Amino acid sequence: MCSEDGEKGVQRYCLARRGFLGCFAIGLGLLLAGGCSVYRLAVGEHFAYAFTNAGDEEIEDVSAAVPGHGEVYGQAGMSGHSKAFHLINVWAEEGRRVPEVLQVRWRKLPEPGGKPYTGKPVGPYTVKVRERIPPEILKQVHSSADLQLRLIFAIQNQGVDFRWELREYGWEVIGTKLLRSGE
Numbered sequence: 001m002c003s004e005d006g007e008k009g010v011q012r013y014c015l016a017r018r019g020f021l022g023c024f025a026i027g028l029g030l031l032l033a034g035g036c037s038v039y040r041l042a043v044g045e046h047f048a049y050a051f052t053n054a055g056d057e058e059i060e061d062v063s064a065a066v067p068g069h070g071e072v073y074g075q076a077g078m079s080g081h082s083k084a085f086h087l088i089n090v091w092a093e094e095g096r097r098v099p100e101v102l103q104v105r106w107r108k109l110p111e112p113g114g115k116p117y118t119g120k121p122v123g124p125y126t127v128k129v130r131e132r133i134p135p136e137i138l139k140q141v142h143s144s145a146d147l148q149l150r151l152i153f154a155i156q157n158q159g160v161d162f163r164w165e166l167r168e169y170g171w172e173v174i175g176t177k178l179l180r181s182g183e
Contacts, residue, residue, distance in 0.1 A: 047149040050085040053078035054154040062106040
C-alpha cells in the first residue's frame with residue numbers, strides 16, 4: 001500500500017503511519033524504562049503483615065491497627081496451632097512505612113451455642129515494631145523493588161510474638177528468605 005511512486009495522499013498516510021509507529025516505539029521504551037525506576041522514587045517501604053494463631057484455642061474477630069491510622073488487618077476467625085499465614089501486602093508506592101507500633105486484639109470463642117463475636121475480648125496488645133528492625137534492613141527495603149520485609153505476628157495464648165523476615169522476590173510468588181530476626 002505504501003510505495004514511493006504512489007499518490008500524494010497515500011504517501012502522506014504512509015509517512016504519518018511511520019511517524020506514529022516510531023513515536024509509539026520510543027514512548028513505549030521510555031515508559032518501560034521509567035516504570036522500572038518509578039519504584040526508586042517511591043516514598044515508602046515494601047512490606048507485608050503476616051498473622052497466624054500459634055495458640056491452642058480457636059479465636060475470632062482478630063484485628064490489628066496502627067494507632068492513629070486505623071485497622072490494617074481483620075479476620076473473622078482463626079483455628080488454633082495454625083501454620084498458615086494471612087498476608088497483607090503494603091507497597092512502597094503507597095507511601096506507607098513500617099509502623100512504630102501495632103495494636104492486636106481478638107475474642108475468645110463464645111461458649112457452645114453462644115452468638116458469634118460475643119466471646120471474651122483479649123487485648124489490645126501493643127507490639128513495638130520499627131525499633132526492633134535494624135536500620136540497614138529498613139533502608140534496603142526502601143530502596144529495592146525486589147525486597148520485601150515480612151512482619152510476622154503470631155498470636156499466642158498470653159500475648160503476641162513478633163519477628164521479621166527479609167525476602168527477595170524477583171519473579172517468584174513466595175520469595176526467597178534472605179534474613180530473619182534472631183539470625
